[in-house]
Amino acid sequence: MGGTRRGFFGWHVVAAAFLLAMFAWGINFYGPSVYLHALHAREGWAPSLIAAAITLHFLASAVVVSVLPRLHRRFGLVPVTRAxxxxxxxxxxGWGFASAPWQMVPAALLTACGWAVTSGAAINACVAPWFDRRRPAALAMAYNGASIGGVVFTPLWAALIAGFGFDYASVIVAGASLLLLWPLAGRYFGFGPARLGLHPDGAAGPPAPRAMRAPAGPLWRQPPFRSLSLAFAIGLTAQMGLLTTLFSILAPSLGVQGAGLVMSLATACAVVGRTVVGTLLPPGFDRRRAGALNFVLQAVGCAVLALAGGAAVPLVLGALLFGLGIGNLLSLPPLIAQAEWPAEEVAAVIALVTAVNQAFYAFGPGLFGRALDAFGPWAPPAAAAALQLLAAGVLARR
Structure with missing residues (x-):
């Protein structure tokens, strides 16, 4: 394999990670909202009951992802990904064939395990060994699979459930994921560049060592880790909560189809924003500053939504500004960790950051849903704007 972008095998790994992310988010992140609607319609169970099982899915995943680096060291990337x-x-x-509420519990625990070992920390573990200087662009491309998962799977779920029912729709998606991802993991995730006689980025030699501070005890006791994990946990709680309520905020003014279109455009903006940051971020630019600016951009979009008063143009503008920052809340933590921790610690940093994030944002939909019910459509974006500004301030502290 050559060292060019066209021939360097690392870019094939990025493409494989893109597909893994697309299915992981389509099933385990965007899917639960579909499961809630489908089970409520089919079984008549209370949405709050189904939402509790979804919260269990995210909380249990937070526990598993915190030990992901240990699982990779003990069993290897391919077996863990396949599992x-x-x-x-x-x-x-389990979700698709659930006929009693208790059956959602084992289903949620299984999807939690799957989500933990195929989502953000896992994508970073697949891609990071292949890239150093080009890692921002590589991770941006791989993580774009998460956004495309939302674009592809939401209408796909709707079409499959309408045509076959939720039970057989789950069979189709589960079968497709196994047929595609099982061999893909073995082909692309089983080795690093050294096995092919290559170096990261396809360069002629190894990357120059960075001047890096010595580890200062457990991660929880390191101020940079606390600020990084807390900032993105706050930001993702705001983001998850607003995304859950955004359709309901848009629909009264834009109609159901218009709200759906704007939601899709916001997801597309996530791809644009992540790609721009990944490809244009200067090598020496402070990545924490980039993260803080991203939070501020989202806060501005949320403020526009809160002040829109039902007017169509500011609603669309606010949603698009908010959407531009969505993707970077996933891709920036690994880049900040790369710049601030020794290479051997980055996987542990990302796994623990992801665990903290999920433990926080699991409660976002419920909290923002209550704010919408209690105060009206201005409240969720106003709360999101305040939280994102808080996240920007926390991230700026080291």
């Missing part, structure tokens, strides 16, 4: 794909597929079948 995650299998768990996601089995859990999806």
């Amino acid at each position: 995650g794909v299998l768990a996601s597929a089995a859990g999806l079948l």
